[in-house]
Amino acid sequence: MAINKKEAFSQEEQALATMAKALAHPARIAILKELAKRNECICGELVDVLPLAQSTVSQHLRELKEAGLIAGTIDGPKSCYCINESAFRKAIDSFSSFFKDIETRQKTAGCCS
Amino acid sequence: MAINKKEAFSQEEQALATMAKALAHPARIAILKELAKRNECICGELVDVLPLAQSTVSQHLRELKEAGLIAGTIDGPKSCYCINESAFRKAIDSFSSFFKDIETRQKTAGCCS
């Protein structure tokens, strides 16, 4: 019975929800912070920093990559990841305009606040 | 094997991930937009607007309520929901400072961009 009804919503709503989902796990938040902190790409150092197994970290990295938030290149036997700035900025813009939209419409207090 | 490792992360990371999760479904994005649009609280009109069954909408509303993003009061036989402005603003601040943090650290281009 759990058919995916997500397609029934607007592109914009779907896109924002997808970005939110990419950020919906503390491990992925931590990964993004760590990547930004080090600036230059790192790889398995994340495994040392995070309280997760190597395979689990790899999985989270793939999710962030699929969402487009990070990019990865193979550097010898290691893998090197970094933040995809343009995609990230687009994500920020989506969130910002959504938040702004909510805030500007919300002029007066609702009946239950 | 899927023990919850979320507690192993910082409070801040967990809180942000929780907020992101609340926004991680297009139905919940749509609900928030609709609530903001109408400003005054509405209830089951959401069921008419959304392509989902009444029980499913109710479930999404509960999730948003648990995340603190909306408030609900019982108004006779109907239920009345609206955006919890202060909580919402706090959420916006969390996202903003996270994004800002990422952006400011990310001065130079990473090795794989």
Place this chain on the structure above:
DNA sequence: AAAGTATATCGCAAATATACGATTTAGAAT
């Protein structure tokens, strides 16, 4: 009191996410 209306909750099925160990892949070093 009885019937109607609006919501919430329960129970269930299916899909997806989380996590890990084991294995595979691929380049580096001996």
Place this chain on the structure above:
DNA sequence: ATTCTAAATCGTATATTTGCGATATACTTT
């Protein structure tokens, strides 16, 4: 060529999410 190292992928177990119909709840209207 063999061994080593780093990372991705596979297989699997469990947890959570999504979705719906059916039922329960609670207030209104008749």
